[in-house]
Amino acid sequence: MSAFDIAVVGGGIMGCGTALRVAEGGMRAIVIEQGDLGQGASGVNAGTLSLQIKRVKLMEYAVRGHRVWQRMGEAVGFHKTGGYSLAFTDREAGLLQERMELKRQAGAPIVFRSPAELRRDEPGLSHKVMAASFCSEDGFADSSLTGRYYRTALTQAGVTWRERSPVVAIDRAEGGFVLQAGGEPVFARRLLLACGGWMQGLAAKLDVRLPLRVRVNTVSVTERGPRLIGTVIGHATGLLTMKQKPNGTLLIGGGWQGTGRPEQGPGRVATDSLLTNLQLARHALPALGGWRIVRSWTGYEVNTPDFYPLAGHMPGMDNLFVLGGVRGGYTIGPYISRLMGDYILGREPELPLFDPARNFSEEQS
Numbered sequence: 001m002s003a004f005d006i007a008v009v010g011g012g013i014m015g016c017g018t019a020l021r022v023a024e025g026g027m028r029a030i031v032i033e034q035g036d037l038g039q040g041a042s043g044v045n046a047g048t049l050s051l052q053i054k055r056v057k058l059m060e061y062a063v064r065g066h067r068v069w070q071r072m073g074e075a076v077g078f079h080k081t082g083g084y085s086l087a088f089t090d091r092e093a094g095l096l097q098e099r100m101e102l103k104r105q106a107g108a109p110i111v112f113r114s115p116a117e118l119r120r121d122e123p124g125l126s127h128k129v130m131a132a133s134f135c136s137e138d139g140f141a142d143s144s145l146t147g148r149y150y151r152t153a154l155t156q157a158g159v160t161w162r163e164r165s166p167v168v169a170i171d172r173a174e175g176g177f178v179l180q181a182g183g184e185p186v187f188a189r190r191l192l193l194a195c196g197g198w199m200q201g202l203a204a205k206l207d208v209r210l211p212l213r214v215r216v217n218t219v220s221v222t223e224r225g226p227r228l229i230g231t232v233i234g235h236a237t238g239l240l241t242m243k244q245k246p247n248g249t250l251l252i253g254g255g256w257q258g259t260g261r262p263e264q265g266p267g268r269v270a271t272d273s274l275l276t277n278l279q280l281a282r283h284a285l286p287a288l289g290g291w292r293i294v295r296s297w298t299g300y301e302v303n304t305p306d307f308y309p310l311a312g313h314m315p316g317m318d319n320l321f322v323l324g325g326v327r328g329g330y331t332i333g334p335y336i337s338r339l340m341g342d343y344i345l346g347r348e349p350e351l352p353l354f355d356p357a358r359n360f361s362e363e364q365s
Contacts, residue, residue: 004030004160006344007179007188009167009202010195011035012042013333014323014340016150018192021341023157030188031159032181034166034198038147041196042330044299046219046253047077047143048241049331050232051108051135052085052100055307058332059106061351065335066137072334076149077142081243083232084118085133086125086284093131096236100133110135124228126284131236138232140243140251143330170205176319190319190344194337197262197300199324208314211360212302212325216258216267218274220296224248228287240280250288252281255327258298267298303327305360311340311353322356 006022008015011033019029031037049069054062069078085100087093097112104110110133118125118132154161165182172178176189193199200212225248233242240254256277260267274296282288302325304310309326323340326332339349 001178001185001187002030002160004028004186004188006030006190006192007032007177007186008192008194009179010040010193010199010324011037011150011161011163012040012194012196013038013146013150014329014337015192015194016154017334017337018194018323018341018344019159020153020157021338022344023159025341025345025347027345029159030186031154031161032165032167032179032186033161033163034195036147036163037151037154037161038149041299041301042146042333043143044219044297045143045217045330046241046243046251047140047330048232048243048253049140050083050138050234050241052083052103052110052133052138052234053238053241053328054103054108054331056102056106057308058326059103059108061332061336063107063137064351065332068334068338069141069331072141072149076145078139079141080137080139081231082134082136083138083234084113084122084125085234085236086129087131087236088126088128088283089130092236096131096133099236108135109137122229122231122233124285124287125233126286128283140232142245167202170202172206190321192321192323192340192344194323196324197302199302199322201263203322206317206320208317208320210310210322210325210356211304212310213305214262215255215301215303215327216260216298217253217301218256218258218269218277218296218298219251219253220274220278220293222250222252222288222291223294225291228285233284235280235284240277240284242281242285249294250291252277254280260298260300262300267300269296269298301327301329309336309354310356311336312343312356315357
């Protein structure tokens with residue numbers, strides 16, 4: 001039986017990032033992933049890195065997350081383009097003003113732009129825009145490169161990893177845990193669950209209940225075409241993201257929901273939801289109406305009732321840690337995983353983590 005200081009279940013950004021951090025601190029770590037590294041939620045999202053769609057209390061984490069993405073650079077397809085958030089009605093304009101002002105006060109470099117200024121920068125956008133905000137730090141990365149990036153980083157750091165190894169059993173053992181996950185069993189003195197949509201089910205194997213809700217987010221990609229936009233485009237409600245990649249394709253997202261459950265296999269695109277997403281995209285960018293959608297897909301994401309992460313130690317369970325459950329965790333993932341690694345190493349994280357045992361209020365959602 002192989003023995004490790006820590007086993008990390010989940011080979012996405014948060015799991016791999018934490019493994020790298022604890023390895024820097026001298027721990028022997030293994031990452032166990034049921035599929036391929038970085039190909040869960042970390043690899044199928046739209047890659048949006050926008051401060052304008054982050055919650056106010058997570059802004060400092062997102063700002064620092066942006067810095068990590070920028071250092072990762074070309075290896076993850078990072079592009080800092082700036083980004084606009086649009087409003088088409090008086091109600092949306094009021095919502096935009098209220099939300100972006102709070103986010104600006106929280107540290108995001110957001111400014112408000114007139115429709116004329118917007119048309120100067122993005123002439124292809126609809127002239128029906130009534131108000132817009134702009135953040136110079138917004139951009140995107142290529143989520144399809146997540147797995148390749150972390151596979152290389154883990155190997156260079158000497159971290160063991162297993163792909164296509166679903167965890168079928170977790171048992172407490174003297175001084176730690178024993179995991180059955182393909183190949184020989186793994187013993188680890190510490191265990192971190194960072195497996196997104198599958199975290200709730202795995203925690204249940206240890207009689208731990210996690211307050212998580214599953215979302216089935218939809219993303220679409222168009223055919224290649226001429227340059228229509230140069231920045232990341234969003235909407236005051238948060239229900240639209242668009243960016244045009246260097247190869248000319250447009251990625252369209254916004255959290256519109258498909259159907260499915262993680263334990264049942266891949267999610268499915270819901271036609272009505274998809275069409276509404278595409279209609280909003282076309283409303284914002286009229287020229288998109290002549291473009292073909294090449295593919296649409298879904299990815300599982302989980303969130304807590306208050307939409308803030310589970311990040312810390314589970315009370316009453318020696319050496320059991322959890323990390324995840326934040327909506328839109330792609331941006332903060334590389335940063336909060338470092339905080340988590342420091343916490344596991346017994347260091348004081350530079351920003352507070354999020355107690356998994358806190359009280360959750362439905363009203364906060």
